Amino acid sequence: MALVMMYRTETKPDRVEKLDKLRSEFMDIYESHDVDIVGHWQDSERPHVSYYMARYEDEDEYEKTVRELREDEKYQELTDRLHEIRTDFEATHLTPV
Numbered sequence: 106m107a108l109v110m111m112y113r114t115e116t117k118p119d120r121v122e123k124l125d126k127l128r129s130e131f132m133d134i135y136e137s138h139d140v141d142i143v144g145h146w147q148d149s150e151r152p153h154v155s156y157y158m159a160r161y162e163d164e165d166e167y168e169k170t171v172r173e174l175r176e177d178e179k180y181q182e183l184t185d186r187l188h189e190i191r192t193d194f195e196a197t198h199l200t201p202v
Contacts, residue, residue, distance in 0.1 A: 108161045108200055109143065115193035118153040123190050127183055128155075134180050135159070138173055158199075 116124050128145065135142055143158040161167040174180045 106163060106200060108164055108167050108198060110159045110161070110167065111156060111197045111199055112158070113154065113156050113193075113195045113197075114187075114191055115151075115154045116190045117192055120190040121153050124153075124155065124187075127187055127190075128157075130183055131180075134174070134177060134183065138170060138177070140170060140174075 114124070132142065141160040143160050145155060145157040148154040148156075161170065
C-alpha cells in the first residue's frame with residue numbers, strides 16, 4: 106500500500122530565501138536516491154511555512170530510503186544547515202483510505 110509523507114517546515118521569516126536554496130540542494134539528493142517528491146507548497150499567508158510531500162511504495166521502502174539518506178554525507182550536511190534556520194517541523198504519515 107502506498108505511503109505518502111507530508112512534511113511541514115517553519116523557518117524564521119527572514120530565512121525563506123535560504124530555505125529555497127536548501128530545498129534545491131535537497132532535491133538533487135532526493136533525485137539521486139529515487140525519492141518521489143509529489144510537490145512543494147508554501148503557505149500563502151505565512152511564506153515562512155512550507156510543505157512538501159514524498160511518495161513511497163510502502164513502509165519498507167520508506168524506512169530503507171530514510172536509512173540511505175541518513176548515511177549520505179551531503180544529506181547530513183544539508184540537514185545541519187536546515188536545523189540552523191528551522192523553528193518548527195512536523196512529519197505526517199498518510200495512507201489511502
